[in-house]
Amino acid sequence: MKIDIVRAGLLTTVQDLGRTRYRQFGVSLGGALDVHAMRVANLLVGNDESAAGLELTLGGVRIRFTDERLIAWCGGEFDVPVPPGHAARMHAGDEISFGQPKIGCRSWLAISGAIEVPIVLGSRSTDLRAQFGGFEGRALRDGDAVSLGRSRNGGAAAAISSWSAPREWTQTAEDEPTLRIVRGNEWEIFDAFGLTSVHFDVTPDSNRMGVRLDGPELPRKEDVDLTSEAVAPGTIQVPPSGQPIVLLGDCQTIGGYPKIAHVITVDLPRAAQLRPGDRVRFREVPLEQARELLRQRENDYRCFKTGLSLQRA
Amino acid sequence: MPRSRAKIDIVPLGDSAVVLRVPNNDAALKAQRQIENAQIAGVIECAPAYDSLGIFYEPGAIESFDQFVSQIQSASKSRDRRAKVDSRLIEIPASFNREVALDLGLVAQHAQLSPDEVVDLYCRVEYRVACIGFTPGFPYLIGLPKKLITPRHATPRKEIPAGSIAIGGHQTGIYPSASPGGWNVIGRTPVQLFDPNNDPPVLLRAGDRVRFTRSTS
Structure with a gap:
């Protein structure tokens, strides 16, 4: 009822869909940086969508199984013997390796029975900054033994579904992606053309809190003194340096920098695939379209979920 | 207290949240209860x-979004008696x-006072927790005496120790855990402000009043 982390790689953490209801106490949402990928992988192995899995960063990971399990993963173009978005069976003693991704930065691995760590503040996600939740509040290390829960169908793992998830859900990394944005509240104080007409480079100090970008400076047309207010994953802040930051799941709950724009929710999976050195562009869409795209994806997801459960029944 | 409230302003924060802008912190906390x-x-x-409330949906x-916004509007205008914000007075022992x-x-130096006078002035007033943020359990306190307003460091410190009491411009607060920061550290408390094993996980909540007491240790 465990997996052995033979090689933990650069940054492997236990994550689920994140920690809601605690933002008012300064606790980050956290969770898988691509919650959609995590829940799709969970469904493919017969878990609840909110089960805890692993978030892997830039590969170099090897995991050994000690009993029979189904696995599925989604994310960047990683070198893995199992294709993304399909369930595969692992037996006791089997190992799976995640090599370096050709494109992208992260992937999410679901294991039938789920990662079994204590629920802290309503979630099993690792909060790296505040050092709680997940596996001892930290990233996994070589040699860790991580407990698993019982698979749904008793000891032997559930039957493998012949279904696979749509490619745009399971392979989210793109070369030089264009992320769609909606206007932020301080859009007007910048020359927004400076954001949408050029490309930006991802800098090495990017992390789970945010993707830091380097490009032509975004000068402010006027100086404003803002009081801090809520920010969210996807918010694009512009600090005094004029270099934008795209906030991700571990971002702080309130911030005082001007918000030029927000990456739309359905494009956050692609933002989570950006790694240092990558190029990214932005394109504006109307807010109503952003909401509509999200509603559509949620409908498609519900159909996928129902289809899978009917197939298993 | 003035009864006329400025028009409530609701602005989108991306495609899954809105920010409700209100005249002051009292109104923000009351709106949270109402909503x-x-x-x-x-x-x-x-x-x-x-002076705002982030609402995630x-x-x-x-x-429809318009209907959602009007629901928020009417909730934040309601006369909900249960929306009263209880404000506890919490004493924070600190070493300076x-x-x-x-x-x-x-x-x-900035205030043209002696260090002792700064501490006396800092401990004489009562603060109010406006909100919790930055890191889990970090209280943003309002009520800093004008004389103590001190600009932040141009270059933030790599690490400010847990429990540090600090001034950043007109704001003051307490760092619950060690973290980078640009505020001016003037003291330290041994009190634990954030404990993920408690629910709620924080000692101080928005709306609480805070007084610092000088410990001799």
């Missing part, structure tokens, strides 16, 4: 700041000794 009590379909959670769970008060000299 939570109204149980508006689609609302996931609220996060107050100084599920776009798939709302009928030289070893922990890394920037007390700087603050004193």
Whole structure:
């Protein structure tokens, strides 16, 4: 009822869909940086969508199984013997390796029975900054033994579904992606053309809190003194340096920098695939379209979920 | 207290949240209670700041955005008696000794006071927790005496120790855990402000009043 982390790689953490209801106490949402990928992988192995899995960063990971399990993963173009978005069976003693991704930065691995760590503040996600939740509040290390829960169908793992998830859900990394944005509240104080007409480079100090970008400076047309207010994953802040930051799941709950724009929710999976050195562009869409795209994806997801459960029944 | 409230302003924060802008912190905290009590379909959670309230929602769970906004409008105008914000007075014992008060000299110099006078002035007033943010359990306190307003460091410190009491411009607060920061550290408290194993996980909540007491240790 465990997996052995033979090689933990650069940054492997236990994550689920994140920690809601605690933002008012300064606790980050956290969770898988691509919650959609995590829940799709969970469904493919017969878990609840909110089960805890692993978030892997830039590969170099090897995991050994000690009993029979189904696995599925989604994310960047990683070198893995199992294709993304399909369930595969692992037996006791089997190992799976995640090599370096050709494109992208992260992937999410679901294991039938789920990662079994204590629920802290309503979630099993690792909060790296505040050092709680997940596996001892930290990233996994070589040699860790991580407990698993019982698979749904008793000891032997559930039957493998012949279904696979749509490619745009399971392979989210793109070369030089264009992320769609909606206007932020301080859009007007910048020359927004400076954001949408050029490309930006991802800098090495990017992390789970945010993707830091380097490009032509975004000068402010006027100086404003803002009081801090809520920010969210996807918010694009512009600090005094004029270099934008795209906030991700571990971002702080309130911030005082001007918000030029927000990456739309359905494009956050692609933002989570950006790694240092990558190029990214932005394109504006109307807010109503952003909401509509999200509603559509949620409908498609519900159909996928129902289809899978009917197939298993 | 003036009864006329400026028009409530609701602005989108991306495609899954809105920010409700209100005249002051009292109104922000009251609006949080009102909106939570109204149980508006689609609302996931609220996060107050100084004079605003972040409202996070599920776009798939709302009928129309305009209707959702008007539901928020009417909830925040309701006369909900349960929306009263209870305000506890919490005393925070603190040391202002030289070893922990890394920037007390700087603050004193800026205020043209002696370090002792700075501490006396700082401890004489009552603060109010406007909101919790930055890191889990970090209280943004309002009420700093004008004389103690001190600009932040141009280059933030790599690490400010846990429990540090600090001044950043007109704001003051307490670092619950060690973290980078640009505020001026004037003291330290041994009190634990954030414990993930408690629910709620924080000692101080928005709306609470805070007084610092000088410990001799």
